[in-house]
Amino acid sequence: MSADVREIPLSTTGERQAVVGNVGAVPGQDWVIVTRGITRDYDMGGEVVRALRGVDLAVRRNEYVAIMGPSGSGKSTLMNLVGCLDTPTSGEYWLNGSLVSDMKDDALARVRNREIGFVFQTFNLLPRATALHNVELPLVYAGVGSAERKKRAVEALERVQLADRMDHRPNELSGGQRQRVAIARALVNRPAILLADEPTGNLDSGTSEEIMRVFEELADAGQTVIMVTHESDIAAHARRIVVLRDGRISSDERREKFVQKLET
Amino acid sequence: MPLVEAIRLALAQIRVQKLKSFFTLLGVTIGVMFLIAVVSIVQGMSNYVTTAVAGKFLGVNTATLRKFPNFQTGNVTDAQWHLWMRRPPITIADAYAVRDALPAGAGWAIDDEKWVNAESKYTNGGPQLLAHATTPQLFKIKSLVVTQGRVFNEEEEQLGLPVAVIGVETQQYYFPGVDPIGREIKVGGLPFRVIGILEKQGTLFGQPLDRVIYAPFNSPMQRFTGARINLAGVIVQAPSPAAMTDVQETVTELMRQRHKLHPAQDNDFVVETSASALSAWDKIRGYLVGAGIFLPAIGLVVGGIVIMNIMLVAVAERTREIGIRKSLGARRRDVMAQFLAEATTLSILGAAFGIGLGFGLSKLLSSAFNLPSGVAPWSIVVALGLGGGVGIAAGIYPASRASRLDPIVALRAE
Structure with missing residues (x-):
């Protein structure tokens, strides 16, 4: 079966069951992300909080997916798992053909370095480093030599139209520019997925639109983008919207349908 | 992360916080300064004694045939003396x-x-x-x-x-x-x-x-x-x-x-050389060098504790930076290397200042008290080695704490 995941019938019964969203998805090949029943429990002083209760998610290469949900729905937990900052309590997570759910610290660090480009709400740039140096950082940890590093960092900054600001420090840049530096940093290692966590959360609406245009261009150019947000108008920029509720996927639909529902 | 990168990062960090870095490495500087000063003075006296005894008193490459030794280390017992007289x-x-x-x-x-x-x-x-x-x-x-x-x-x-x-x-x-x-x-x-x-x-x-x-x-x-x-x-x-x-x-x-x-x-009979004559001095020099190393060692320990504290503060202050680096692919050993390099660079820098000041101090002392002073090349190597050792010892605990931080928690830190 090679059904497009977007065509898989979703549970619409309203029952809170795990949505089988990955039927037929084969890890690797053109499926960049495949999770199978991943759960994540937190031990909060003896009380177990079940943040994720079995999520099956599959994302193809070149998809532009938004993960939505109210606070407490588990979207941050899912984003940490997808970003390999955390490992699931149970279930499998395949990223770009490798099973990362069993990996240890250093292996995960390597995966983050090679396969994932993070874009954070608060930008998370090193304040004392120039834009260029910030963009070079992932390459430092990839062991790239300094000449090659600079060349690739400049290229990445050019992609976000910031080549002329590469010697500026974050505090000399506007919010939108900072986020574009962060995007350049996320792209510099040519990751399998760009993982954005509330990328417009700290930006005004005009700048938010600007950043959304950058994401769209990247998606058009073939970059897989996964964006976590709680704002539906931001999520509506993505081509597929996955909604989480109480630790499970409650809906998974194409933009058209999502926008339709928004309007009604 | 390559070592060069870690050291460059460390130097940048030290440059940013010049005053704090200065106070941090003061302990090591003072320890090394006294070490170098004492060793230089002892070395100077040693050079003096060696050239004076070997050159003036005994001559170069010479041995002297005598009934009994002219130079002795320690006291000679009466019994020994009588034996010698009967030779x-x-x-x-x-x-x-x-x-x-x-x-x-x-x-x-x-x-x-x-x-x-x-x-x-x-x-x-x-x-x-x-x-x-x-x-x-x-x-x-x-x-x-x-x-x-x-x-x-x-x-x-x-x-x-x-x-x-x-x-x-x-x-x-x-x-x-x-x-x-x-x-x-x-x-x-x-x-x-x-x-x-x-x-x-x-x-x-x-x-x-x-x-x-x-x-x-x-x-x-x-x-x-x-x-x-x-x-x-x-x-x-x-x-x-x-x-x-x-x-x-x-x-x-x-x-x-x-x-x-x-x-x-x-x-x-004895065939005495300048070496046998100098063994007495060597013994005295041993005590002096021992004291000259033991006392500054206390300074170095204090210096090491200061560095450890400052590094712990640095790890706490830069938790978010550690989180960012980890999210970008820094492994435990990369974070460890970064903080160890910083502690060690600080400490070696302190030792380098100490070496300079120590030679200055020994020159000052030697001109003030008319003592000979001389540079012992090994003392520079030892001082730098001690500096590096103190840095590594002081940096290990903070660096390992930094390397074990959970990236999710670290990213949330302010």
Whole structure:
């Protein structure tokens, strides 16, 4: 079966069951992300909080997916798992053909370095480093030599139209520019997925639109983008919207349908 | 992360926080400064003693055949002393036998000495002089040069002429205001004609080296030094440092034969070298260096604790940075390397300042108290090594804490 995941019938019964969203998805090949029943429990002083209760998610290469949900729905937990900052309590997570759910610290660090480009709400740039140096950082940890590093960092900054600001420090840049530096940093290692966590959360609406245009261009150019947000108008920029509720996927639909529902 | 990268990062971090970094490395700087200062002073004294003893007192590459040691470390027991006194004397025949047994190129001289009374027409008495009845080669072996006149020669030695070479103090006491050359000085009532004045030697271990009078061994001086009872010393000089052991063995073997010692018996004489003379100093130097290392070590420990604290603060302050780096792919060892490099760079920098200040301090002390000072290259290596070691020791705990941070928690930190 090679059904497009977007065509898989979703549970619409309203029952809170795990949505089988990955039927037929084969890890690797053109499926960049495949999770199978991943759960994540937190031990909060003896009380177990079940943040994720079995999520099956599959994302193809070149998809532009938004993960939505109210606070407490588990979207941050899912984003940490997808970003390999955390490992699931149970279930499998395949990223770009490798099973990362069993990996240890250093292996995960390597995966983050090679396969994932993070874009954070608060930008998370090193304040004392120039834009260029910030963009070079992932390459430092990839062991790239300094000449090659600079060349690739400049290229990445050019992609976000910031080549002329590469010697500026974050505090000399506007919010939108900072986020574009962060995007350049996320792209510099040519990751399998760009993982954005509330990328417009700290930006005004005009700048938010600007950043959304950058994401769209990247998606058009073939970059897989996964964006976590709680704002539906931001999520509506993505081509597929996955909604989480109480630790499970409650809906998974194409933009058209999502926008339709928004309007009604 | 490559080491170069970690060090570059560390230097950048230190530059950003100059004042804080300065206070952080102060402890190490002070520790290393005192270490270097003490070692330099000890080294200076050591150089002084070595050149003074080896060059002036004993001569270079020389060994001296004596009845018993002239230099001892520690106290000599009465029993030991009695044993030494019962040894057979070193005879004049022994001295010439030694000369004939030496390989070509080796130097040889008889140097018999004793404190004697002297007199001259130009003064009413004076202090005792250390009289040497010696063969002329002695001047060459000991690098003794005259500032006025000349030393006596082989011919004067063979004829046993009563000529004398005197030290500057002898001149001051016995020829005040007159040129001694060609004038007479009496030892034991016998006149000696002064033919040369030696260059000033100064003192060694408080012994005046200039209150001396040298006369040919065959001259009547040998009566006053008691050469026929026992020769104070027969000096041999090896042609090169490498030949020293050979020459020593030649002399030792010859004397054992002459004293008819069988293999089980110990030597009943000594062949003393500057090395044996310096062993006393080496012992003292050991204590001084020990103290010179122990006291600064306390400073280094304190310095290390300061660095550890500052690094712990740095890890807390930069938790978010650590989170960012981890999210971008820094492994535990990368974070560890970063903080270890920072602690170590700080500490080595502190040590480098300490080395500079230490040499300054030793120069200051040596000029203020008229002590010799010298640079011991090993002390620089040790200081840098200690600096690095302190940095690593102080950095390990903070760095490992940083490396174990959970990236999710670290990213949320403010």
